[in-house]
Amino acid sequence: MVQSNKSDSSNIESGDIPIQQLSINTIRTLSMDAVQMANSGHPGTPMALAPLAYQLWAHEMKYNPSNPSWFNRDRFVLSCGHASMLLYSALYLSGYDISLDDIKNFRQWDSKTPGHPEYSLTPGVETTTGPLGQGFMNGVGMAMAEAHMAKIYNKNNFNIVDHNTYVLLSDGDIMEGASHEAASLAGHLGLGKLICIYDDNKITIDGTTDLSYSDDIGLRFKGYGWDVVNLGDVSEDCTQIGKSINDAKNIYDKPSLIVLRTHIGYGSPKYQDTSRAHGAPLGEEEIIETKKNYSWPSEEKFLVPEAVLEHMNYSEKGKRLEKEWIELFESYSSDFPEMAKNFKIAISDQIPDDFAQEVPKFPVSKGAIATRVASGMVLNEIAKKIPWLVGGSADLAASNNSLIENSGDYARGSFENRNINWGIREHVMCAASSGMILHGGVRPFAATFFAFTDYARPAIRLSSLMGLPVIYVMTHDSIGLGEDGPTHQPIEHLASLRAIPELHVIRPCDANETAIAWNVAIQRKNGPTMLVLTRQSLPILDRDVFSSEEGLAMGAYIISKEEGKSPDAILISSGSEVALAIDAQKILKDRGVNVRVVSMPCWELFRSQEQAYKDSVFPKEIKTRLSIEAGSDFGWHEWVGSHGDSVAISTFGASAPGGENFEKFGFNISNIISRLEKIMT
Numbered sequence: 001m002v003q004s005n006k007s008d009s010s011n012i013e014s015g016d017i018p019i020q021q022l023s024i025n026t027i028r029t030l031s032m033d034a035v036q037m038a039n040s041g042h043p044g045t046p047m048a049l050a051p052l053a054y055q056l057w058a059h060e061m062k063y064n065p066s067n068p069s070w071f072n073r074d075r076f077v078l079s080c081g082h083a084s085m086l087l088y089s090a091l092y093l094s095g096y097d098i099s100l101d102d103i104k105n106f107r108q109w110d111s112k113t114p115g116h117p118e119y120s121l122t123p124g125v126e127t128t129t130g131p132l133g134q135g136f137m138n139g140v141g142m143a144m145a146e147a148h149m150a151k152i153y154n155k156n157n158f159n160i161v162d163h164n165t166y167v168l169l170s171d172g173d174i175m176e177g178a179s180h181e182a183a184s185l186a187g188h189l190g191l192g193k194l195i196c197i198y199d200d201n202k203i204t205i206d207g208t209t210d211l212s213y214s215d216d217i218g219l220r221f222k223g224y225g226w227d228v229v230n231l232g233d234v235s236e237d238c239t240q241i242g243k244s245i246n247d248a249k250n251i252y253d254k255p256s257l258i259v260l261r262t263h264i265g266y267g268s269p270k271y272q273d274t275s276r277a278h279g280a281p282l283g284e285e286e287i288i289e290t291k292k293n294y295s296w297p298s299e300e301k302f303l304v305p306e307a308v309l310e311h312m313n314y315s316e317k318g319k320r321l322e323k324e325w326i327e328l329f330e331s332y333s334s335d336f337p338e339m340a341k342n343f344k345i346a347i348s349d350q351i352p353d354d355f356a357q358e359v360p361k362f363p364v365s366k367g368a369i370a371t372r373v374a375s376g377m378v379l380n381e382i383a384k385k386i387p388w389l390v391g392g393s394a395d396l397a398a399s400n401n402s403l404i405e406n407s408g409d410y411a412r413g414s415f416e417n418r419n420i421n422w423g424i425r426e427h428v429m430c431a432a433s434s435g436m437i438l439h440g441g442v443r444p445f446a447a448t449f450f451a452f453t454d455y456a457r458p459a460i461r462l463s464s465l466m467g468l469p470v471i472y473v474m475t476h477d478s479i480g481l482g483e484d485g486p487t488h489q490p491i492e493h494l495a496s497l498r499a500i501p502e503l504h505v506i507r508p509c510d511a512n513e514t515a516i517a518w519n520v521a522i523q524r525k526n527g528p529t530m531l532v533l534t535r536q537s538l539p540i541l542d543r544d545v546f547s548s549e550e551g552l553a554m555g556a557y558i559i560s561k562e563e564g565k566s567p568d569a570i571l572i573s574s575g576s577e578v579a580l581a582i583d584a585q586k587i588l589k590d591r592g593v594n595v596r597v598v599s600m601p602c603w604e605l606f607r608s609q610e611q612a613y614k615d616s617v618f619p620k621e622i623k624t625r626l627s628i629e630a631g632s633d634f635g636w637h638e639w640v641g642s643h644g645d646s647v648a649i650s651t652f653g654a655s656a657p658g659g660e661n662f663e664k665f666g667f668n669i670s671n672i673i674s675r676l677e678k679i680m681t
């Protein structure tokens, strides 16, 4: 660090400091000032990585700040989302729709510059990051989507899909188990367009990394099949950084990891290379001393030299890049009109108008069929209509019925295929599915056993937070799966997933509800849907006798009406227990108890209905309500009320045949009747 006594504006204006260094120091000081003003945030990493950010946004990346959604832009993911001021400073200086006031509003209510980057809030932010490791996995999905689209749509000299995904990784990102899934999959697939930079600063919150970590990162990633370059201690050397990025751009068959030794809190006399620089404002005095070290006017705050704004503004270049691409796309359209049309449909996820009519119906004559099996049949019909639907399972494709029959395996060299073999990697499966949607041009589904949503919950939560329409296909949904036993039998899962805001959890009761569930999931564009499906066969309900399965779209509907004007009680059920509730209704009728059966496959959809509809399903005066669902009763009070009760499971399941489990856990007519009688008296 070169010490300088000059610390007034004359120094900045004199032209003594090269524009590159001025730009880097602007990123640094903006980050320090914003964190200080917010009195919270993470200054140290933006200070250290300012040269890298400068090099990426000013020289290496292809983007158009005037149109952040230009399809062929490079994607940048700040996996270590806590360093958000690095991203905001870079986006502001390169000309995105972010003002200096937005920077000053860092971390404030309703600002464009939240504590951690949030997708759709800030132009140029490609994904929401903060939980370490997630951004890495999203980036893998983006690169997978790019490879898929490039393989399908690029023709002759028309590389209409041709861009890189850059991901910035911190020690935390690399330590998280998620990084193993991400790196292993990316290496296996040979995602050459994925370029990750590891911020090797040897500091985390609790101190130096040697407290908890001594991996040989180069060896680890080489083992995964990556190209690894250890740049060493050159974090101030933009030429070397630029060269390594260019080398990485020219590697097409392997993802790249650039390991860059950096110094957190760079330039801070007291805090450089200490964890103190990680997550707290430096303090006014330390900022003054640090600015002196940068030869920066030490008393000035949020100083942005005109020359830097001019130098870093990428608008003209960005517009030119996009224009060139539009011209390329126009020529492509005249040579390959059908492909161009399909490309546009795919990137806008344009579901055909008549799609709902194409969803299959299952006649009662088909006999009993598991909802997972029905799902597989529906999926294959849908896949014909929506060729940009891709997806797969975490090594349970046959059990999840998640194979698209007329397509092959998505793999190195055959990225055009639609069946993704995620391997036993539920977490990256879900997070990369989000990444694929964020990239655009594909609509992914992700499948595993319902109990193993636990392995992917952080990614499912983020897809909900971002409002991404991933479709989760979760089979083996209860004790009904049988002999595999309690490790595999979901109990609290329905409740815990229903607790995630914006996630639609749908548990259909038969094959026809399953078909409607798929339709509802496909049509939803502003958030994820989880289909919760049985392993075991379920009867197909005769819709000439019972209400139409279309009721699923309302979240809950009267599937089997009471006799006469008003019921004595309401049985509310979902999935495999609905048929049982209907059987109980018959027996109760013989005993002179007149009940209504409500199929309630999706709480979230039902909540969004008008009050009048909700009251028509659950009339306020009918307080005798019993829910029947093979899972925790947590949350059911919302529907059964204080007079109601729940036939549910409050322990773990058991290893036994599914039918026996149901019997033993009280999912039988006699228990339903006795529980109902208790609340009727």
Ligand SMILES: Cc1ncc(C[n+]2csc(CCOP(=O)(O)OP(=O)(O)O)c2C)c(N)n1
Residues within 6 Å of the ligand: 045, 080, 082, 083, 130, 131, 132, 133, 170, 171, 172, 173, 176, 201, 203, 204, 205, 264, 278
């Ligand atoms: C999954 C997860 N666990 C914990 C945290 C809290 N946290 C934020 S940053 C961080 C580690 C900081 O070290 P590093 O990732 O190396 O970032 P640096 O301080 O070097 O910028 C932790 C534990 C988190 N954001 N996400």
Ligand SMILES: [Mg+2]
Residues within 6 Å of the ligand: 170, 171, 172, 199, 200, 201, 202, 203, 204
């Ligand atoms: Mg670190």
